[in-house]
Amino acid sequence: MSPAGLGRFLARRLGIGAVLVVGITLVAFVLTHIVPADPATANLGQRALGDPAIVKAFNHEYGLDKPVVDQYFIYLWKLLHGNFGISEQSHRPVATDLGQYVPATIELALFAIVISVVVGVGLGVLAAVRRGRPVDSVLRVVSLLGVSMPTFWVALFAFYLFFYKLGWLPSGGRLSPGLQPPKEITGLYTVDALLHGQWSLFVNALQHLILPGIVLGIFTVGTVLRFTRASVLEVINNDYVRAARAKGLPEWTVITRHVMRPALLSIATVAGIAFGGLLSGTVLVEKIYSWPGIGQYAYNSAVNLDLPAIMGVSMVVAVIYILINLAVDVLYSVLDPRIELR
Amino acid sequence: MKNNAAAGLAAVVSTSALVLSTLAASPASAAGTSGRTLVIDNSFALVTADPGHMFEPTGELVDNALYDTLVTFNGGNFKKVVPDLATSYQVLDGARKYVFHLNPRAKFSDGTAVTSADVVWSLDRMVNLKGNPSFLLAGETIKAAGPETVVMTSAAPNPGLPFILPNPACGVLNEAVVSAHGGTDAANASTKDTAENWLNNNSAGSGPYILKSFSVTSQVVLAANPNYWGPKPAYSTVVLRNTATASVERLDVERGTNEIALDLDPSQTQGMSNVQIIKGASPNLMFLFTNDNPKISKISSNPDFQKAVRYGIDYAGLLQLAGAGAIQAPGIIPSEFVGALPQSARARYDLSAAKSWLKKSGLKNPAIKLTYPTGLTVNGLTFDDAAARVQQYLQQVGINVTLQPQSVQVALNTYRAGTEAMGLWYWGPDYPDPSDYLTFAPGNLVGLRAGWTKSEAPSVAALAAKAATVTGSARDAAFQAYQRALNQVGPFVPLIQPAEVVVGTKGIKNLTSNGLWLVDLRNLG
Secondary structure, three states: OOHHHHHHHHHHHHHHHHHHHHHHHHHHHHHHHHOOOOHHHHHOOHHHHOOHHHHHHHHHHOOOOOOHHHHHHHHHHHHHOOOOOEOOOOOOEHHHHHHHHHHHHHHHHHHHHHHHHHHHHHHHHHHHHOOOOHHHHHHHHHHHHHHHOOHHHHHHHHHHHHHHHOOOOOOOOOOOOOOOOOOOOOOOHHHHHHHOOOHHHHHHHHHHHHHHHHHHHHHHHHHHHHHHHHHHHHHHOOHHHHHHHHOOOOHHHHHHHHHHHHHHHHHHHHHHHHHHHHHHOOHHHHHHOOOOOHHHHHHHHHHOOOHHHHHHHHHHHHHHHHHHHHHHHHHHHHHOOOOOOO | OHHHHHHHHHHHHHHHHHHHHHHHOOOOOOOOOOOOEEEEEEOOOOOOOOOOOOOOHHHHHHHHHHOOOOEEEEOOEEEEEEEOOEEEEEEEOOOOEEEEEEOOOOEOOOOOEOOHHHHHHHHHHHHHOOOHHHHHHOOEEEEEOOOOEEEEEEOOOOOOHHHHOOOHHHOOOOHHHHHOOOOOOOOOHHHHOOOHHHHOOOOOOOOOEEEEEEOOOOEEEEEEOOOOOOOOOOOOEEEEEEOOOHHHHHHHHHHOOOOEEOOOOHHHHOOOOOEEEEEEEOOOEEEEEEOOOOOOOOOOOOHHHHHHHHHHOOHHHHHHHHOOOOEEOOOOOOOOOOOOOOHHHOOOOOHHHHHHHHHHHOOOOOEEEEEEEOOOEEOOEEHHHHHHHHHHHHHHHOOEEEEEEEOHHHHHHHHHHOOOOEEEEEEOOOOOOHHHHHHHOOOOHHHHHOOOOHHHOHHHHHHHHHHHHOOOOHHHHHHHHHHHHHHHHOOEEEEEEOEEEEEEEOOOOOOOEEOOOEEOOOOOO
């Protein structure tokens, strides 16, 4: 596809994405206002609630004393200026909160998806080429276990084994207690530590990523493994693969050039969806490993009926899904030039 | 050839695993600190470090270490206040006027002296910010009478004031420093003060620690205040880590990675060895109420029905549920506070008496809904479990209880509106003084939530009014009389004070639990 065509495609998709985001703000806003609860009740102490002046000051501060429709349009107007509002639970701009929590989750999800794709694709291909053999049977069981084991259980078990019993990995958090994070560039501690040349901090951050990252990735490994196996099996007996083998090409070349390329389309789809799921579904792992990410923030926002934060999280998750879907679509055309982006 | 491909793939997978295992081989410990470091695990209830806005347990722990108050408590003893910034105080005019004399040695972390002007400014700011803690000093006029004297006056007697002032929300800030960063004590401070953000990154107090870093989600780091005017703190660095799971806290302390765990319940401490386990009754009160308003429920407002409920609860069973360290609450005022009833005054489980009161009520097979906040736990005790027990006990009396769990925020609305026929709730102390529990009196905040108006019980209202004004040692008797009357005719059934547990490694000295600020960093050795 020509650069101009790609540009048009991206502009159109981003335009549709913007409309979607506005729609999502409306849905989130309506839903949070349907709940029969009051943000002042959720955020003020019982005695403070007994003082009308304090309740009035709270409602005024967060714009809750205005008609609901006005609140929505004021929110949209502020949003256009990059203002997500002030969080009722943290008293900080939601944008500041998101700027702190989103990178933490992105770092964790990226680690998990890299592990998942490397291990899942590797084992999936291995299972396919050894179809029907003991290795295949074992890997199918592994895959089944991966997708069926409850994440919280795996997280607690792994924590008990690798931290408490073996002492190989640190307890929760992004860094050891007392360590100061690297000066922020991307918000990803491992990346920022490397960019600042803080090697020991990089190692420490990476050590803290391993347990939650692997636990989070286990489910995705199972999924990617199953999809990879199925995709490889679909193409491995095609005539052009046989022809490649007949020409005497090494098996590694046959697999990587002739089998994997078509199989990668469905793997990219499942990995994209899984990455979105990892970004928005980390709450349990974040809780157990004390990982200050978007999952915990979303949970706390919902519990405290923190409307600006709920809206902010909803939008972030929506934007993430829109961008991931867009990236996967673009990737399709890269993997298979016959696919035209429209 | 196939074997080569498989071997290649296996090599990729195994290499990845090897890299990970190499990185995992030696987890680094905390670095970058010198001297003794204390690491505390706590499931954060933290919004801000600004005393003017702060009113959450973790915030109290932090601010108690950063800011001095006029008076304070020693350890977990809430029956007596001890000097902090004020060396002494006088109670005048029937507790309408207090005169505090400041310690001339007191100085802020920047080395400047703490003056009466700083005290007045800090307390006025806290009130005028109109935040969660503002009610603490509502109605108090605070003036300086010389550089080391502060006078607080109120129109009505306020005998509980010395027990309110230790709250870290009443912490004293360095006026010059905080003003320079947007702080104001003006009447419009709620809209004009902009110092909170600065105070979440810095501290401006006279406490034993200063704020090094602050994150409401991951950790708060405190460093010893080099200019502290009192005894030097035992730790050069204190790291407070947000740990959302109690089982993780247990493993951290057992392994010795972290020194103190603040969120274990009694059952989670079973089997722990080589650690200190401090257990005691928390000042949180779990109570049941039957709405006294016949418009809400003709059943719950029946006085004989209310007695049947009081006799029909198996308190020992609830205690078993709450675990070791919990106690039955004889009245609404926790056992640690002035005015608490003795254990001998607690309600007794008597199934036959409960059945006869139910018979006397004239209600046949009464059915009632019990509303409670689902998922909420108090000191490890979940409301869902406690409500199920209440349902089971009242079933034996002949009362059909339908459980109505609601999310906390939804349930709070019906509770506040006074529309629950029967409710299961808790009251955590805003400050450790019995005057905080006058709110249960007929016609007051919580009393009205149970549909209990002044006209329903004028004698109890009178006892509450009297308790609010008596001073000195007479307060004990006055608040006990108020509670006995409340137990006799009120719609409230005090149930239990759950156990409060602090677990620490063996090496920590003076480890005590504190119902307000969880653990006292000032006294730890």
